[in-house]
Amino acid sequence: MCGITGWVDWSKNLSKNKETLKAMTDAIEHRGPDAEGFWLKDHAALGHRRLIVIDPEGGAQPMVYQIGEDHIALTYNGELYNYLELRDELLAKGHDIKTNSDTEVLLHAYLEWDTDCIRHFNGIFAFGIWDERQDRLMLGRDHLGVKPLFFAEREGQIIFGSEIKSLLSHPDVEPEVDTEGLAEVFGLGPMRTPGKAVFKGIQEVRAGHFMTFSENNSSDEKYWMLKSKEHTDDVETTVNTIRELLEDTVKRQLIADKPLVTMLSGGLDSSGLTAMAGKEFREDSKALSTYSIDFVNSEADFEEDFLRRDLDEPWVNRVSEHVGTNHTSIVLDSDKLVDHLLVPMRARDLPGVGEIETSLYLLFTEMKKDATVALSGESADEVFSGYPWFHQEEYLDADIFPWLMNLGNMGGILKDDIQEKLQLKQYQKERYQEALEEIPELEGETGMEAKQRRMSYMFITRFLPFMLDRKDRASMMTGFEVRVPFCDYRLVEYLWNIPYEMKRIDDIEKGILRRAFADYLPEDVRYRKKSAYPSTKDDEYLQRVQRWMLNVLDDPDSPILSLIKEDVVREIAEGRHPGIDGSRAKGLLDYLLQINAWLKEYQIRINL
Incomplete structure (x- = not known):
């Protein structure tokens, strides 16, 4: 790279x-x-x-x-x-x-x-x-x-x-x-419109x-696009085709003249790739090294929620023992996360998702000490339709991207005149409509299947680019290469036309992938419920970004002050806002701190 x-x-x-x-x-x-x-x-x-x-x-x-x-x-x-x-x-x-x-x-x-x-x-x-x-x-x-x-x-x-x-x-x-650039920043967040750079x-x-x-x-x-056609393979053929494509892809992506490792979260995607890579390493009389991320006091602080069902580390250890890898767990504390919060923004040249990106950068920094290349399970959820939104009518029938529905209205923190100029809700709808018009519909497909195809297109062409941006910038900022086998275009083409119900066979997300990994992973690992990328639950992190935000608000030279309602943001930073607290406050403050630093460090001229 x-x-x-x-x-x-x-x-x-x-x-x-x-x-x-x-x-x-x-x-x-x-x-x-x-x-x-x-x-x-x-x-x-x-x-x-x-x-x-x-x-x-x-x-x-x-x-x-x-x-x-x-x-x-x-x-x-x-x-x-x-x-x-x-x-x-x-x-x-x-x-x-x-x-x-x-x-x-x-x-x-x-x-x-x-x-x-x-x-x-x-x-x-x-x-x-x-x-x-x-x-x-x-x-x-x-x-x-x-x-x-x-x-x-x-x-x-x-x-x-x-x-x-x-x-x-x-x-x-x-x-x-x-105006369009700011609408991207406040209306779409880090999920930029393809082709636009803010x-x-x-x-x-x-x-x-x-x-x-x-x-x-x-x-x-x-030169390349998704093409819709009827999927005629039966379940067994589909499973075998997916397995063969992944085996070929992993084998190709293991070629390197520098040390290569894998990322391992204990989830289905990274575990399956690790098992495939581990098999290739064993056949060459080598042991694969794997890396995971954890946070100080994660076990004591853990709370199950919609996105995170359980802790990763027990599953990481289970897979590492099964495959026979040399495993290293990188443990981060809140001080390190806050101290490096702005590094991913500088890597991306744009505000990002804060702590989740920071932890990824710090993980790669440690991995770089031992290797130059890694395989990652990134993009499996997008191409295998692994998110819950694929079977929830509220999201399937929305007129904006589904991930924006969970973020809340950023416009509420903007000054009235800025809101009027940006028209964020309208901007979101227009970008969503553009994406809809690109979709290669399958003739005769209607109802739920057509909606799920549309949802799949949104995730592959609008959400996945953000995930790939995040991984590329966080890794390359450390001079470290990350490869993504699930993005092999042959696999993506094949998966595009598999009906959602077949992808979700056995009544579980990515059921077809779980079957494809049958010869590689124990059953308990294969059927572990999806758990999102981990995040710190340490109260100290939120307290530190709150104090940082208050300092920004108290500095009359902070460029973000020309855009935001200071009283509303101050309520959030002081923990007094009635509707934005906890993880929502943490994510919002992370983002606003990055926007302020971005405007200041890049000496951006705002032309509305």
Whole structure:
């Protein structure tokens, strides 16, 4: 995994602009702490920060191929899990591939198939290719959007990078937010609209898309999409297909020249992947290492609720013993969580979900001490329809995204004139309607099944990107790569058309996945009820963020004061608000503290 950046200007010679390119590249040094690279020539400048995972000697970037006097230059972030097959295919076609890196395979795939190369890839990737033969830039992103890629168009220039901070390091990109940007922040929270980056004039290459830019035109092409068709496989065939796809995916994603581990929560998803990976390790006479997260006094503080049924650690130990892993539990306290609250915001360049993101970052920080790569169970709930909302009429019939119904109305804390300008409820409905219009409906499907298909689309295309953003930024902030086998596009395509009732076979969420893991996990682990990502229940955490918020309110220079009703937020921070307390208060204060720091640290100009 790496960080990429660069820009193209058809009206200028950029070969002398290394200082700007280096600033853009330095901004994402954390994504690639092992090496840096630059390529500047005429109208293009490409930068790269490298995290070495495969082929330490042969994968240096930007990678350049020369045809006559023309150069084709690549800066690339990600992994191609089918690169060995592609390498063989390209060699058979006469390509001279000198290294063992997937980077060179990607470059030669472009030389062979031009922009259609992206249709040959199975992996997680974001890349930029400058082709001097056509004076054209190509930007491409993987099927589900695991790897990030942002761009800005400025007066005949295209400026791009893995993270927004890289673009903001270019002198022509200013940190400005307009009405739509603030509506994203307060109306949708961290679950951004695909393609939007909150900052005015900065956009995101959408998942499953590639874009091309030349001097006089540009194009945006969707190369992959979900297609609806009748699922004709019986239950046994479906179970076997899921198992075979996961086995193949895990095997591919274990390829690395650096130490690889897995994340283990004791839940179905991470446990199943750990068991599959552990089997591969044992066959190679190795022991797999696993990591989990816990909190000080978690057992004493635990309270069962709708999202969290029981503690993870007993199940973590059960799975670790069953698979035979070397397990490490990372235990965090409230002080560490609060002290690092703003780090994920700086990683994301946008406010996030607070303590839940902070703990993930701290977990990766510890894992990085022993490894460079990890497998994660992320996205199984989204692609297997594992959330309770899939069978609850209240959410299936809503006119906004279901997760927003649980967050409450952020507009209530905004000043009246800001509320009037942002129109948050209307903004939420419009973004939801846009998503509805994209859905590939199945002809003849009606009633509950049609509603569940719509819900599935929302989670795959609107909620999952947030989860992937969270994991990418939290891990790459520490120079650590996390792979997500459940995001293999072949698996997602297959699952898309499985009826919800079959996914929920045995009257339990993700029942079909539980059956697929039958040969890998004990029955009690397979049928453990879903429990959400853990969160601290320590009262000290809430008290500390309350005090922090009060300090923000008492500082007349706090930029957030121009947006919020101070009296309402003060009530929340003092624990006096009649409707917002406990975990809701904690989440809201986490978010507001991040917004204030974001506005201040990034020196954002608000233009309403």
